[in-house]
Amino acid sequence: MSVSFDDRIQYIECKFKDWGDIVKRKFYVGENKGRAVYITYIDDMVDRNLIEEEIIKNLIINIRLAPPDNTAGNVFDFYIDGGVTTADIKNAKDIDEAILEVMSGNTLMLIDGCDEILVISTKGFPKRGVDKPETEIAVQGPQEAFAESIRINTVLIRRRIRDTRLKCVQSKAGNVSQTDVALMYMEGVADNKLVENIKKKLADIKTDMVYDSGYLEQLLEGNKLSPFPQIQLTERPDKVAAELMEGRIALVVDTSPFVILLPAVLASFYQASEDYYQRWEIMSFIRIIRYLAGFVAFSLPGLYIAVSLYHPSMIPTQLALRLAGARQTVPISTVVEIIIMELIFEALREAGTRIPASIGSTLGIVGGIIIGQAAVDAGLVSPMAVIIIALTGICSFAIPNIALVSAYRLIKYFIILTSAFAGLLGYIAGLLLVLIHIASLDSFGIPYLAPLTATDRSRKRILRDTIFRFPLKNKKNGHFYSEMESENIER
Amino acid sequence: MNDKISVKELNSIIILSVLGFEILLLPKICHSLVSVAAASVMSLILMTVAIFSDIDIYENKLWQIVYFIKNLVVMVLLTKILADAISFAILREMALYKIILIITLLCGYCGYKGIEPIGRISQMLFWFVVLFTLYIYIMSTADVKAENLFADIRGDELSGVIYGFVINSGEIIILLKNKLAGEKTKLFKSVFAAFLLFILISGVIIGKIGSVGANNIMYPFFELMYTADLPDIVIKRQEGIFISLWLISCFITLFVYYFSADMLSKKIFHSGKYMTLIIMAVVFVFSYIHMSPQATMKNYCFFQILGGILTAFVIPLLYVRRNGK
Numbered sequence: 001m002s003v004s005f006d007d008r009i010q011y012i013e014c015k016f017k018d019w020g021d022i023v024k025r026k027f028y029v030g031e032n033k034g035r036a037v038y039i040t041y042i043d044d045m046v047d048r049n050l051i052e053e054e055i056i057k058n059l060i061i062n063i064r065l066a067p068p069d070n071t072a073g074n075v076f077d078f079y080i081d082g083g084v085t086t087a088d089i090k091n092a093k094d095i096d097e098a099i100l101e102v103m104s105g106n107t108l109m110l111i112d113g114c115d116e117i118l119v120i121s122t123k124g125f126p127k128r129g130v131d132k133p134e135t136e137i138a139v140q141g142p143q144e145a146f147a148e149s150i151r152i153n154t155v156l157i158r159r160r161i162r163d164t165r166l167k168c169v170q171s172k173a174g175n176v177s178q179t180d181v182a183l184m185y186m187e188g189v190a191d192n193k194l195v196e197n198i199k200k201k202l203a204d205i206k207t208d209m210v211y212d213s214g215y216l217e218q219l220l221e222g223n224k225l226s227p228f229p230q231i232q233l234t235e236r237p238d239k240v241a242a243e244l245m246e247g248r249i250a251l252v253v254d255t256s257p258f259v260i261l262l263p264a265v266l267a268s269f270y271q272a273s274e275d276y277y278q279r280w281e282i283m284s285f286i287r288i289i290r291y292l293a294g295f296v297a298f299s300l301p302g303l304y305i306a307v308s309l310y311h312p313s314m315i316p317t318q319l320a321l322r323l324a325g326a327r328q329t330v331p332i333s334t335v336v337e338i339i340i341m342e343l344i345f346e347a348l349r350e351a352g353t354r355i356p357a358s359i360g361s362t363l364g365i366v367g368g369i370i371i372g373q374a375a376v377d378a379g380l381v382s383p384m385a386v387i388i389i390a391l392t393g394i395c396s397f398a399i400p401n402i403a404l405v406s407a408y409r410l411i412k413y414f415i416i417l418t419s420a421f422a423g424l425l426g427y428i429a430g431l432l433l434v435l436i437h438i439a440s441l442d443s444f445g446i447p448y449l450a451p452l453t454a455t456d457r458s459r460k461r462i463l464r465d466t467i468f469r470f471p472l473k474n475k476k477n478g479h480f481y482s483e484m485e486s487e488n489i490e491r
Numbered sequence: 492m493n494d495k496i497s498v499k500e501l502n503s504i505i506i507l508s509v510l511g512f513e514i515l516l517l518p519k520i521c522h523s524l525v526s527v528a529a530a531s532v533m534s535l536i537l538m539t540v541a542i543f544s545d546i547d548i549y550e551n552k553l554w555q556i557v558y559f560i561k562n563l564v565v566m567v568l569l570t571k572i573l574a575d576a577i578s579f580a581i582l583r584e585m586a587l588y589k590i591i592l593i594i595t596l597l598c599g600y601c602g603y604k605g606i607e608p609i610g611r612i613s614q615m616l617f618w619f620v621v622l623f624t625l626y627i628y629i630m631s632t633a634d635v636k637a638e639n640l641f642a643d644i645r646g647d648e649l650s651g652v653i654y655g656f657v658i659n660s661g662e663i664i665i666l667l668k669n670k671l672a673g674e675k676t677k678l679f680k681s682v683f684a685a686f687l688l689f690i691l692i693s694g695v696i697i698g699k700i701g702s703v704g705a706n707n708i709m710y711p712f713f714e715l716m717y718t719a720d721l722p723d724i725v726i727k728r729q730e731g732i733f734i735s736l737w738l739i740s741c742f743i744t745l746f747v748y749y750f751s752a753d754m755l756s757k758k759i760f761h762s763g764k765y766m767t768l769i770i771m772a773v774v775f776v777f778s779y780i781h782m783s784p785q786a787t788m789k790n791y792c793f794f795q796i797l798g799g800i801l802t803a804f805v806i807p808l809l810y811v812r813r814n815g816k
Contacts, residue, residue: 439608
């Protein structure tokens with residue numbers, strides 16, 4: 001049963017009751033101004049110029065004649081063809097869908113005597129433009145980062161892959177927020193089952209709000225108790241484009257300047273876009289440094305505690321004497337000393353993140369140098385503890401992914417505790433526990449430690465783009481993720 | 492998780508098991524190169540039989556029970572052997588129960604996590620362990636004395652053959668064969684490498700320390716580490732690194748036993764709940780029963796010889812009889 005024009009308007013106005021920022025207008029068009037048209041949109045979420053010039057002006061001024069055949073279908077086509085001179089229009093299934101579109105920045109239009117509910121794409125809300133990356137800085141290479149607008153982000157990716165196989169499936173996430181999410185993948189490169197699996201998972205998400213890609217990241221992860229990230233976030237369009245060509249899938253979330261890449265393996269968190277923009281020799285060397293730095297970042301304090309507390313005989317005698325001498329005035333145990341120093345460093349890091357950039361360097365000098373030096377001079381901490389903490393901190397900054405660094409920050413305390421409990425045995429046991437945990441993880445069916453392990457590939461193929469970065473001519477346009485997916489299924 | 496391991500992963504597990512407990516025990520129980528060679532040949536035969544015997548211990552009720560009990564005994568004894576060795580080498584001050592507790596907790600967790608993570612970390616850590624271990628042996632070859640290698644050879648061939656049954660690499664093949672995703676004949680690579688490693692490493696230890704020394708010293712393997720004349724290019728005292736890497740090999744072997752016991756218990760008792768915890772508790776309690784390190788080793792050898800005979804003769808024979816092949 002069709003609903004009357006006035007009833008629809010009443011329903012819409014009831015829904016938008018107490019909306020101070022809604023714009024509603026009913027006006028008359030056609031011969032003798034005989035047909036009512038109703039449009040509504042949210043102020044400043046739309047491109048007002050487009051609405052006034054391409055819709056209202058056309059309808060009121062240009063259309064003066066009634067359609068030759070005055071049936072409802074004809075009337076609708078007549079007004080649309082002559083009055084709405086924009087390409088992006090669609091018929092909504094029902095009034096609720098149309099209201100949702102209004103909340104996304106589109107304009108709803110009703111024509112008296114027609115059943116159709118027209119939605120005109122008029123999005124034009126205020127948005128930030130393309131800026132420089134903040135968390136994935138590259139010396140060489142593009143200096144573009146994603147912004148908060150989904151459309152800007154998809155365009156940044158499309159600019160880099162001009163191929164019809166690059167698909168972009170759009171859906172919504174969040175029952176209340178109704179956030180737009182674009183699933184992008186290369187058809188024929190990404191594994192079809194993986195694409196379907198992710199679509200299903202997206203559809204199954206039951207949450208009210210999705211404010212950022214971080215929300216989706218946590219909702220999509222397989223092992224939610226693990227501190228290790230199983231999904232990668234990036235703010236670099238060049239990285240997303242490159243990863244799409246490897247068979248990965250990108251989720252672009254509206255209102256977030258970070259794009260989700262999945263699946264993710266541990267090795268992918270050690271890779272940076274810049275690795276491919278410079279010569280392979282230096283970038284392979286830097287990658288090895290990153291892996292070593294990553295290991296040091298979570299294991300050095302534990303090793304120091306194990307050796308100094310349980311196995312001092314492992315340290316050369318002169319050094320052991322000097323260390324013991326430096327610790328003579330320190331009133332706290334080595335374990336507590338290291339933990340307190342680590343916590344202070346965490347506080348400094350947190351303060352550094354929130355503090356305005358103009359006084360950031362002051363904080364570094366006051367916190368790192370003055371307080372550190374004063375604490376050593378006062379005999380509150382030993383110089384070795386300061387060196388260990390500083391080294392750990394520096395090494396953690398060498399890893400190009402914040403999420404992995406955060407995981408290592410937590411794991412570090414676990415290794416400290418196991419080492420404090422049982423020296424080298426505790427240290428090894430702690431490392432093995434962490435390793436077994438990582439080895440048991442997978443990201444959308446791909447083992448987390450692939451291709452370093454969990455594959456029968458040749459060593460050369462394994463190392464080609466993991467610990468090393470082989471010359472680009474050797475970097476086949478291999479679809480690593482889809483290959484791993486099928487390897488895993490064959491088992 | 493698909494609960495399967497690749498050929499590379501199983502090969503890594505086999506080699507690491509050689510570099511762990513086998514190297515700790517073999518030079519202690521074989522006193523000459525002839526004995527070591529006989530044990531190595533026997534282990535080679537044992538592992539070959541393990542590869543080709545088609546029986547699946549996880550599908551037959553009798554084998555499930557037999558191997559579950561045997562696994563429990565082996566786990567208790569291996570935990571005790573490892574705890575004694577750790578206490579001797581790096582943690583003399585620590586109470587033994589604490590060491591046993593750490594070993595049990597770690598192995599219980601890893602066994603519970605399944606065979607895939609164990610296979611993956613074996614493959615990942617393989618070269619670290621192998622290269623560092625081979626480094627120490629190669630650096631010690633200069634101290635090998637020929638007379639040590641061939642001293643005290645009376646009756647050694649027979650004892651070597653008997654001690655060949657102690658090797659648990661063959662048993663690991665039996666325990667993990669049905670989890671292998673790939674051709675089992677590809678395991679020959681690691682079987683042959685294991686054979687060479689037995690001879691090389693045990694030969695170096697015996698050649699350097701001598702049969703009398705190996706007999707008197709509790710852990711000839713550690714003695715080699717302590718006395719190895721290594722260039723101090725990195726740090727001065729390197730044995731801590733080697734012992735840590737050796738520990739990884741031992742843990743990998745134990746993980747396999749824990750995994751197998753966990754799986755067998757679930758099949759026998761048709762209950763997955765709390766079985767891992769019960770197994771861990773049993774191993775912890777029985778490992779703590781007072782037994783000298785020598786007696787533990789002796790008991791372990793006895794059980795492994797029984798297990799070896801089971802693997803090498805009984806299972807294939809019963810299988811042949813049952814299938815009329």
